[in-house]
Amino acid sequence: xxxxxxxxxxxxxxxxxxxxxxxxxxxxxxxxxxxxxxxxxxxxxxxxxxxxxxxxxxxxxxxxxxxxxxxxxxxxxxxxxxxxxxxxxxxxxxxxxxxxxxxxxxxxxxxxxxxxxxxxxxxxxxxxxxxxxxxxxxxxxxxxxxxxxxxxxxxxxxxxxxxxxxxxxxxxxxxxxxxxxxxxxxxxxxxxxxxxxxxxxxxxxxxxxxxxxxxxxxxxxxxxxxxxxxxxxxxxxxxxxxxxxxxxxxxxxxxxxxxxxxxxxxxxxxxxxxxxxxxxxxxxxxxxxxxxxxxxxxxxxxxxxxxxxxxxxxxxxxxxxxxxxxxxxxxxxxxxxxxxxxxxxxxxxxxxxxxxxxxxxxxxxxxxxxxxxxxxxxxxxxxxxxxxxxxxxxxxxxxxxxxxxxxxxxxxxxxxxx
DNA sequence: TCTGGGGTCCTAGGACCC
DNA sequence: TCTGGGGTCCTAGGACCC
Numbered sequence: 001x002x003x004x005x006x007x008x009x010x011x012x013x014x015x016x017x018x019x020x021x022x023x024x025x026x027x028x029x030x031x032x033x034x035x036x037x038x039x040x041x042x043x044x045x046x047x048x049x050x051x052x053x054x055x056x057x058x059x060x061x062x063x064x065x066x067x068x069x070x071x072x073x074x075x076x077x078x079x080x081x082x083x084x085x086x087x088x089x090x091x092x093x094x095x096x097x098x099x100x101x102x103x104x105x106x107x108x109x110x111x112x113x114x115x116x117x118x119x120x121x122x123x124x125x126x127x128x129x130x131x132x133x134x135x136x137x138x139x140x141x142x143x144x145x146x147x148x149x150x151x152x153x154x155x156x157x158x159x160x161x162x163x164x165x166x167x168x169x170x171x172x173x174x175x176x177x178x179x180x181x182x183x184x185x186x187x188x189x190x191x192x193x194x195x196x197x198x199x200x201x202x203x204x205x206x207x208x209x210x211x212x213x214x215x216x217x218x219x220x221x222x223x224x225x226x227x228x229x230x231x232x233x234x235x236x237x238x239x240x241x242x243x244x245x246x247x248x249x250x251x252x253x254x255x256x257x258x259x260x261x262x263x264x265x266x267x268x269x270x271x272x273x274x275x276x277x278x279x280x281x282x283x284x285x286x287x288x289x290x291x292x293x294x295x296x297x298x299x300x301x302x303x304x305x306x307x308x309x310x311x312x313x314x315x316x317x318x319x320x321x322x323x324x325x326x327x328x329x330x331x332x333x334x335x336x337x338x339x340x341x342x343x344x345x346x347x348x349x350x351x352x353x354x355x356x357x358x359x360x361x362x363x364x365x366x367x368x369x370x371x372x373x374x375x376x377x378x379x380x381x382x383x384x385x386x387x388x389x390x391x392x393x394x395x396x397x398x399x400x401x402x403x404x405x406x407x408x409x410x411x412x413x414x415x416x417x418x
Numbered sequence: 419t420c421t422g423g424g425g426t427c428c429t430a431g432g433a434c435c436c
Numbered sequence: 437t438c439t440g441g442g443g444t445c446c447t448a449g450g451a452c453c454c
Binding site: 030031032033034035036038052053054055056057059072074099214215216239240241242243244245246247290291292336337339341 | 419420421422423424425426427428429
């Protein structure tokens with residue numbers, strides 16, 4: 001048996017924990033740059049605010065209904081997430097942290113799984129204030145289905161989907177769009193063949209599913225029939241790619257300003273690599289204009305370069321990124337986003353050297369980065385940075401409704417008045 | 419006026435090798 | 437007139453997830 005724990009409206013719930021007066025109020029959380037809606041409380045969902053829509057399109061609904069608006073605060077959400085996950089790990093024998101607000105747990109051998117799940121739920125709610133739902137079933141995909149009904153139908157937020165008759169009934173009620181693995185493209189394709197529910201989908205011929213939706217679709221179908229295709233991965237493997245990208249807070253034309261952002265992103269990628277103890281074999285840079293603009297054709301510049309020797313050295317990655325930027329930058333366009341991707345990672349202690357590799361200066365640089373990383377991790381991001389990242393940071397993003405970092409910054413601790 | 423960020427996996431087709 | 441067969445590796449693009 002597999003259990004899936006999923007935090008309800010996670011970001012919105014995090015904001016509520018430290019602002020209990022908002023308990024019954026509609027809340028939305030915005031993406032970076034205050035651009036799109038990325039989380040909604042149930043009250044906001046009822047008002048018809050859809051996931052992912054740009055804020056300006058729902059501005060009227062927000063204003064007319066006193067919806068509380070928050071800029072994204074990842075320091076807060078990340079910290080709350082690790083608290084929830086650590087509580088779940090204490091209780092569950094085997095756990096895979098699947099995303100910031102979800103975890104799969106192996107319930108094999110658990111005698112009364114509903115009882116265990118209910119206990120988890122009350123421990124998490126009591127210790128963190130975050131409401132969660134837990135779905136239990138034979139496979140990961142079915143546990144997702146169970147979780148859907150845990151949120152929808154049950155008062156206590158725990159739902160086990162185990163009896164054959166019950167599974168068939170659930171799949172008949174579940175729109176195919178809600179399946180884990182069906183996105184907008186597959187949905188349109190399936191609908192065009194008259195497939196509307198999860199039950200319709202499992203009736204389909206396997207070869208047909210394989211042809212239309214690749215092996216991923218077939219695995220999903222088998223999982224829905226109770227045949228496990230995905231195991232619990234309790235040991236997270238090293239990331240294969242690491243990306244840092246941001247929209248600009250303002251429209252940007254000049255190479256100078258873009259270069260500052262690229263250097264900052266490249267340095268951040270290098271730092272992330274060092275945290276993971278990895279080195280990357282390639283560096284890519286992206287630079288794009290506004291895809292929604294009507295006055296200017298969309299331009300998406302993307303280029304990669306392979307490194308002679310995999311590295312996590314900020315300066316080497318920055319240099320590669322600068323060269324790439326020079327080759328995709330076009331004069332005269334108005335840009336809205338830039339980013340750096342490093343990838344094809346290898347463990348830092350297994351880097352394949354070549355004949356021309358020289359140790360000279362490497363040890364010093366390693367020590368330098370160790371100190372810089374330590375200072376930045378304990379005293380705040382970019383306390384020490386490369387000069388090329390720029391001081392003014394004109395390209396920085398908008399965050400007009402940012403909540404305090406209640407749990408990760410001393411000056412932001414909640415004050416209780418007696 | 420105003421549209422996020424960070425990942426994974428799969429496939430087809432081309433390059434290349436013997 | 438007539439130009440193989442089989443394999444691997446790499447990459448770009450597409451689809452999905454939260």
